[in-house]
Amino acid sequence: MINVTRPYLPDREKLNKYIDRIYETAWLTNNGPLVQELTARLQEYLGVENLLLVSNGTSALQVAYKALGVYGQAITTPFSFVATTSSLVWERIEPAFVDIDYETLCIDPAKIKDAITSKTTAIVPVHVFGNACDVELIENIASRYGLKTVYDGSHAFGVQYKGRSLLSSGDAVTLSFHATKLFHTIEGGAIIFKKKEDYERAKLMIKFGIDNSDSIVELGINTKMNEFQAAMGLCVLDEIDTILEERAKIWALYQRSLGDRVQILRLNPDSTNNYSYFPVVFENEETMLEVKSSMNNHQINPRRYFYPSLDTLNYINSNSVSQISRDIAARILCLPIYPGMKEQETASIIEIIESCLKTKE
Numbered sequence: 001m002i003n004v005t006r007p008y009l010p011d012r013e014k015l016n017k018y019i020d021r022i023y024e025t026a027w028l029t030n031n032g033p034l035v036q037e038l039t040a041r042l043q044e045y046l047g048v049e050n051l052l053l054v055s056n057g058t059s060a061l062q063v064a065y066k067a068l069g070v071y072g073q074a075i076t077t078p079f080s081f082v083a084t085t086s087s088l089v090w091e092r093i094e095p096a097f098v099d100i101d102y103e104t105l106c107i108d109p110a111k112i113k114d115a116i117t118s119k120t121t122a123i124v125p126v127h128v129f130g131n132a133c134d135v136e137l138i139e140n141i142a143s144r145y146g147l148k149t150v151y152d153g154s155h156a157f158g159v160q161y162k163g164r165s166l167l168s169s170g171d172a173v174t175l176s177f178h179a180t181k182l183f184h185t186i187e188g189g190a191i192i193f194k195k196k197e198d199y200e201r202a203k204l205m206i207k208f209g210i211d212n213s214d215s216i217v218e219l220g221i222n223t224k225m226n227e228f229q230a231a232m233g234l235c236v237l238d239e240i241d242t243i244l245e246e247r248a249k250i251w252a253l254y255q256r257s258l259g260d261r262v263q264i265l266r267l268n269p270d271s272t273n274n275y276s277y278f279p280v281v282f283e284n285e286e287t288m289l290e291v292k293s294s295m296n297n298h299q300i301n302p303r304r305y306f307y308p309s310l311d312t313l314n315y316i317n318s319n320s321v322s323q324i325s326r327d328i329a330a331r332i333l334c335l336p337i338y339p340g341m342k343e344q345e346t347a348s349i350i351e352i353i354e355s356c357l358k359t360k361e
């Protein structure tokens with residue numbers, strides 16, 4: 001069975017060494033030494049400051065909204081994993097969808113201005129599939145209208161934009177370190193804040209609002225990362241170069257064979273590729289479904305990512321229809337890509353797609 005992704009398991013002996021340290025101190029959670037070490041190493045690796053580790057990528061979004069005082073309505077993209085939108089609704093913030101660009105699959109910045117109302121307090125774009133949004137334009141609009149920006153950067157681990165970290169643009173950027181992501185801590189996530197004061201507030205918020213002298217100074221919740229999660233993260237980070245190399249190899253094989261047969265993502269020319277996904281947009285839904293079922297017959301499981309378009313969710317009452325997002329969502333498939341996937345497996349996936357497309361000619 002080949003799935004769309006396979007969680008990366010780092011060297012077991014190395015993991016044991018980190019776990020030995022946890023056993024020596026019996027410090028299991030509450031900003032322990034491994035969480036502190038991972039924080040420092042991630043800040044260095046990513047080239048960012050004010051990085052706060054949390055228990056998952058969804059709570060990273062929720063805490064970011066709270067720490068920045070987002071309320072009322074937020075402009076967001078309908079083409080993402082459901083958590084981008086559900087976290088807003090959960091926090092009683094109304095999502096206002098702005099359609100995506102046909103080729104980058106990110107929110108179309110040209111359409112943002114028209115969606116701003118008196119209730120809008122923030123823009124929540126997604127660097128979907130690791131592809132950089134037009135951050136300059138978005139930041140411009142946000143500052144002109146006094147809006148906060150929270151980027152869902154769950155797919156953008158390590159992406160550089162114009163020579164610096166993509167994750168340094170925005171009032172906050174969130175990451176998911178779920179097992180299926182490029183870099184993971186089993187479950188986990190992070191928020192990167194532009195301002196130190198927002199970071200400090202969020203740091204209190206994730207531990208019940210209790211400060212270092214045991215006073216309750218904020219409304220808080222519990223969404224701390226624990227030491228076992230950090231141990232996994234430190235091991236995976238040790239091997240990140242290998243992970244990226246292996247992904248790049250598979251990505252290049254797909255690109256070479258499929259690049260001019262199907263629509264693939266137009267990557268932002270100013271940003272690096274982290275090879276986190278290989279999305280393919282077929283001519284129509286029927287072809288996509290044929291390819292998918294043909295792969296399923298060979299024990300291969302690509303995923304319909306992202307489907308459905310989030311403006312169609314049953315708990316959303318939106319008057320606007322995100323036509324492009326709906327159209328892409330109906331035709332897109334993410335192909336398997338993960339370290340350890342064999343060249344032969346990639347080749348057989350390509351072969352299946354080619355033979356499906358051939359019957360269409």
Ligand SMILES: *Cc1c(COP(=O)(O)O)cnc(C)c1O
Nearest residue numbers: 056057058081083154176177178
């Ligand atoms: C994975 C993901 C999330 C959710 O992260 P969890 O760590 O699973 O809570 C949010 N947004 C996007 C775009 C994601 O891909």
